Amino acid sequence: MSNNYLNPVSWDNIPSSxxxxxxxxxxxxxxxxxxxxxxxxGVGLNNGRLGAKEGPAAFRKALAKYGVAEPSGWDxxxxxxxxxxxxxxxxxxxxxxxxSIAVKSLLDLGLFPIAIGGGHDLxxxxxxxxxxxxxxxxxxxxxxxxxxxxxxxxxxxxRKLLVTGAAKSMRVHGFDPNSNSREHVAWFTxxxxxxxxNLGHDDPWPTNNTFVSLxxxxxxxxxxxxxxxxxxxGWTSKQTEAWVLESGRNPLVQCFxxxxxxxxxxxxxxxxxxxARMFLTFLRGFSERQS
Numbered sequence: 606m607s608n609n610y611l612n613p614v615s616w617d618n619i620p621s622s623x624x625x626x627x628x629x630x631x632x633x634x635x636x637x638x639x640x641x642x643x644x645x646x647g648v649g650l651n652n653g654r655l656g657a658k659e660g661p662a663a664f665r666k667a668l669a670k671y672g673v674a675e676p677s678g679w680d681x682x683x684x685x686x687x688x689x690x691x692x693x694x695x696x697x698x699x700x701x702x703x704x705s706i707a708v709k710s711l712l713d714l715g716l717f718p719i720a721i722g723g724g725h726d727l728x729x730x731x732x733x734x735x736x737x738x739x740x741x742x743x744x745x746x747x748x749x750x751x752x753x754x755x756x757x758x759x760x761x762x763x764r765k766l767l768v769t770g771a772a773k774s775m776r777v778h779g780f781d782p783n784s785n786s787r788e789h790v791a792w793f794t795x796x797x798x799x800x801x802x803n804l805g806h807d808d809p810w811p812t813n814n815t816f817v818s819l820x821x822x823x824x825x826x827x828x829x830x831x832x833x834x835x836x837x838x839g840w841t842s843k844q845t846e847a848w849v850l851e852s853g854r855n856p857l858v859q860c861f862x863x864x865x866x867x868x869x870x871x872x873x874x875x876x877x878x879x880x881a882r883m884f885l886t887f888l889r890g891f892s893e894r895q896s
Contacts, residue, residue, distance in 0.1 A: 608687075608706075608707055608710050609691070610690055610691050610703040610706055610707045611640070611687055611688045611689070611690060611691065611707050611710075612688045612689045612690075612691050613630065613686075613687075613688040614641070614665065614686055614688050614689065615630070616628045616630070616669075616686065619669060621673070622672060622673060623669060623670070623671065623672060623673055624668065624671045624672060624673045624681070624885065625665075625668055625669045625671070626673065627673060627681060627683065627684065628684045628685075628686050629683060629684065629685050629686070630685075630686065631685065632685040632687075632711075632714050632716060634683055635682075635683040635684060635685035635716060636682040636683055636684075636716065636717055636891075637682050637683065637684045637685065637716065637717050637719060637888065637891070638684075638685050638687050638711040638714070638716035638717065638718050638719065639684055639685070639686045639687060639719050639721070639884075640687045640688070640689070640690065640707060640708065640711065640718060640719070640720050640721070641660075641661030641662075641664075641665075641688065641689035641690065641720075641721050641723075642661065642689070642690055642692070642704060642720050642721065642722040642723035642727040642731070643658045643659070643660065643661045643662070643689050643690070643692060643722075643723060644657075644658050644690075644692040644694070644700050644722070644723050644724060644727060645657035645658040645723065645724045645759075645833070645867075646692075646694065646695055646696070646697050646700065646724065646726075647697055647724035647725070647726030647727070647757070647758045647759035647760075647761075648724040648758070648759045648833050648865075648867075649758075650697065650756070650757055650758035650759070651754070651758035651759050651760045653724075653759060653833045653834060654833050654834070654867060654869075654870060655867075655869075656833070656867035656868060656869035656870060657722060657723055657724050657759075657833050657864075657865055657866060657867045658692075658723065659867070659868040659869065660721060660722055660723050660864075660865070660866035660867065660868065660877075660880075661689055661721045661722070661723065662868075663831075663866060663868040663871070663874065663877040663880075664721045664863070664866060664877055664880050664881055664884070665686075666874070666877065667874055667877035667878045667880065667881040668881040668884065668885075670878070670881075671881060671882070671885060679889070679892045679893065680892060681888060681889075681892060682717075682888055682891050682892055684888070685716065687707070687711055690703055690704050690707050691703065692704075697726065697757055697758075698757075700727075700730075701726075701727070701729065701730035702730070704720075704727060704730035704731055704734070705730040705731075705733050705734040705737075706734075708720070708730070708731055708734035708735065709734045709737065709738070712734065712735065712738045717859070717860065717891070718731070718734075718735065718860050718861075719860070719861045719862065719863075719884065719887065720860075720861075720862040720863070720864075721862070721863050721864075721866070721880070721884075722862065722863070722864035722865065722866070723864055723865075723866075724758075724759035724833065724864065724865065725748075725752055725759045725760070725762055725818075725820055725833075725864045725865055726757070726758060726759045726760075726761060726762050727762075727862075727864065728746075728762040728763075728766075728818045728862055728864060729761070729762040729765050729766060731860065731862055732744070732762075732766055732771060732772070732816045732818075732860065732862075733766070733769070733771050735816060735859055735860045736766075736771040736772070736816075739814050739859055740814070741770055741771060741772065741773045742771070742772060742773065742813065742814045742815055742816050742859065743772065743773055743774045743775070743776075743811035743813050743814070743815045743816075744763065744766065744772045744774070744775045744776070744815065744816050744817075744818070745775075745776045745777075745778070745810070745811065745815055745816070745817050745818075745852070745858075746763065746775070746776075746777055746778070746817065746818040746819070746820065747777075747778050747779045747817075747818070747819045747820060747823045747840075747845065747848055747849075748777055748778075748779055748780070748818070748819075748820035748822065748823050749779055749780065749781040749784050749820070749822050749823055749834075749836045749839060750780075750781070750784055750785060750820070750822070750834070751763065751777060751780065751785050751789045751790065751793050751798070752764070752820075753767075753789050753792055753793050753798075754789070759833065759865070762818075763775055763777075763793075763798075764792070764796075767796050767797060767798070768796075772797070772816075773797065773813065774797040774798070774799070774811065775793070775797060775798040775799065776798075776799045776801050776808075776811070777793075777798065777799070777800055777801065778801045778808070778823075778848065779823035779839065779840055780800050780801075780802075781836065781838065781839070784834075784836075810851075810855060810857070811857065812857070813857065814857055814859050815855065815857050815858050815859065816858070816859060816860050816861075817852040817858050817860070817861050817862075818861075818862050818864060819845070819849060819861070819862065819863045819864065819883060820832075820864050820865050821863065821864065821865045821866050821876060821879070821880060822834050822835065822836050822839070822865055823836065823839055823840050823845060824836065824839050824840050824841070824842060824845055824876075824879065825837075825838065825839035825840060825841060826839065828841060828842050828875070828876075828879065829842075829875070829876040829879055830870055830871060830872050830875070830876060831866060831867050831868055831869075831870045831871025831872070831874075831875070831876030831877065832865050832866065832867050832870065832876060833865045833867045834865070835870070842879050842882070845879075845883065846882070846883065846886050849883045849886045849887050849890070850886050850887070850889065850890045851890065852887060852890065853886065853887040853888065853889060853890020853891040853892075853893075853894075854890040854891070854893050854894065855890075856894050861887055863880050863883060863884065866880045
């Protein structure tokens with residue numbers, strides 16, 4: 606596949622014992638498209654800790670270390686790595702435009718898109734392309750923050766999805782009341798947003814086409830220090846994995862993203878490894894759709 610806004614990546618010389626040996630450089634026969642969004646301009650606009658632009662590279666490095674076994678007899682869905690979007694540093698709107706164009710090209714091939722960021726503002730152009738394809742959708746996101754600021758930056762994607770009509774409703778899990786303002790809570794709940802307190806992954810899901818977004822800062826800083834805004838009292842990796850598995854299983858979920866991995870603040874690549882693990886967990890759930 607040729608796309609002027611995508612920079613290809615290589616998965617050469619990967620041992621067959623590793624999952625990444627299954628990743629393809631061409632889309633033929635694949636169900637999943639992996640796309641990197643290496644930009645943290647939005648994080649800077651929110652005066653956050655820069656570094657998320659390095660997220661896709663760290664994610665792929667961590668993914669290369671995971672094995673390929675399928676002990677329960679299910680089959681991995683085939684993954685095409687479309688590469689990284691060729692972003693324009695410092696130009697949020699042009700980068701967003703390029704993200705949407707690149708994602709549209711993957712959807713036109715019939716692929717299920719999974720994005721790795723990158724600042725959380727990139728969820729907006731990613732999901733915008735998917736809703737242009739499927740129509741307005743419901744949203745589920747795992748995040749300590751509501752991300753409904755009025756100003757451009759990594760804290761605005763879900764407000765923008767709601768006000769543009771791309772999203773019909775929102776459910777946020779992992780919300781931290783000490784990391785959000787009363788004004789943002791009031792706006793969110795009056796514009797189709799629901800704050801879910803239930804930690805169980807059996808909490809009701811939307812009954813329409815849905816997008817799912819995982820902000821790595823929903824996970825406790827003891828597990829995931831490598832994020833743009835660390836979380837002093839977040840989820841465990843295991844709690845997060847249960848939600849991600851259900852997201853993969855749900856046939857109404859039409860896209861998935863993992864955002865705010867910030868390698869400069871990571872320790873021993875632990876956050877990158879969790880992000881890669883969540884990607885594999887989603888694929889395992891996705892494989893059950895096909896069985």
